[in-house]
Amino acid sequence: MESRAQVRVVVSGATGRMGQALARLAAEEGSGIEIIGGVARASYESQWAGEIGYPVVEAADTCEWLLREAEVVVDFSSPQLFRTVVGRHAALLRGKGLVVGTTGLEEEDHRLLGDAARHSPVLPAANFSPGVNLLVELVQRAARALGPDYDAEIVEAHHRRKVDAPSGTALHLGEAVARGHGSALGEVRRDGRSGQAGERPRGQIGFHAVRGGDVVGDHRVLFLGERERLELAHSAGDRSVFADGALRAALWVHGRAPGLYSMRDLLGLG
Numbered sequence: 001m002e003s004r005a006q007v008r009v010v011v012s013g014a015t016g017r018m019g020q021a022l023a024r025l026a027a028e029e030g031s032g033i034e035i036i037g038g039v040a041r042a043s044y045e046s047q048w049a050g051e052i053g054y055p056v057v058e059a060a061d062t063c064e065w066l067l068r069e070a071e072v073v074v075d076f077s078s079p080q081l082f083r084t085v086v087g088r089h090a091a092l093l094r095g096k097g098l099v100v101g102t103t104g105l106e107e108e109d110h111r112l113l114g115d116a117a118r119h120s121p122v123l124p125a126a127n128f129s130p131g132v133n134l135l136v137e138l139v140q141r142a143a144r145a146l147g148p149d150y151d152a153e154i155v156e157a158h159h160r161r162k163v164d165a166p167s168g169t170a171l172h173l174g175e176a177v178a179r180g181h182g183s184a185l186g187e188v189r190r191d192g193r194s195g196q197a198g199e200r201p202r203g204q205i206g207f208h209a210v211r212g213g214d215v216v217g218d219h220r221v222l223f224l225g226e227r228e229r230l231e232l233a234h235s236a237g238d239r240s241v242f243a244d245g246a247l248r249a250a251l252w253v254h255g256r257a258p259g260l261y262s263m264r265d266l267l268g269l270g
């Protein structure tokens with residue numbers, strides 16, 4: 001039987017938890033992905049890179065040749081490395097697929113994604129799990145149906161090494177609530193409460209970040225009414241659920257027209 005050509009992928013953030021999960025899944029038979037190398041803080045000896053499933057790992061300053069060879073670049077790193085790869089090396093990414101899972105990105109970073117999408121198919125997602133993307137849809141519907149009389153609070157839990165809070169997924173869920181309410185998240189967001197926090201205003205969207213242990217990612221959206229409560233929740237059992245979604249995204253963007261896509265497009269939720 002004729003074997004399908006594999007898509008050549010470079011992973012930015014190769015040595016991290018997600019980078020290693022991506023390499024493990026890509027190595028499985030029939031993945032359709034060939035990981036040709038990774039980018040991290042420093043270059044690694046090929047022996048060590050090989051142990052985590054990468055033929056080569058380059059530092060951000062020496063990765064240009066590798067990016068040139070890629071058909072799709074997948075970024076799960078930090079805002080700093082994201083800016084180097086997608087900002088400083090933007091010209092090298094033209095026409096290639098770009099999948100971005102890095103969280104904690106700022107407005108300027110979203111502009112970089114928009115610029116990249118003029119020449120490349122780009123799919124950023126705060127969460128690549130199918131369940132969470134469905135949850136976002138359900139949360140928006142619930143917020144629209146219940147309205148701001150039901151107070152919306154978002155509680156998320158992650159492992160102790162996570163550096164940003166609230167999680168990108170929690171913010172995404174908050175945006176879904178705000179869309180459902182017809183408000184702007186920036187105007188109604190409230191992160192945690194302590195001391196004389198005052199009475200809760202109608203329409204506020206609260207965020208609470210729990211950190212500890214090895215929690216992969218839990219998200220709970222509470223709609224608290226006068227006489228009833230609705231809770232919509234998702235728990236990720238293993239980070240391979242994100243890696244699997246990101247590799248699906250890498251295959252999906254490959255060869256697609258330039259544009260800014262989302263997991264909604266990939267999952268047909270639109």
Ligand SMILES: NC(=O)c1ccc[n+]([C@@H]2O[C@H](COP(=O)([O-])OP(=O)(O)OC[C@H]3O[C@@H](n4cnc5c(N)ncnc54)[C@H](OP(=O)(O)O)[C@@H]3O)[C@@H](O)[C@H]2O)c1
Pocket residue numbers: 012013014015016017018019039040041042060076077078080081100101102103104125126127128129239242
């Ligand atoms: N969208 C999703 O579904 C999803 C799911 C899980 C995680 N995430 C996000 O993905 C990102 C990575 O998560 P993780 O758990 O894999 O993190 P991690 O274990 O800390 O790994 C980070 C990776 O990025 C590299 N890196 C970070 N800063 C760098 C810099 N300034 N220069 C060069 N390399 C740098 C690290 O290289 P060194 O090892 O050399 O330091 C490492 O390879 C985070 O933003 C996380 O929130 C998203």
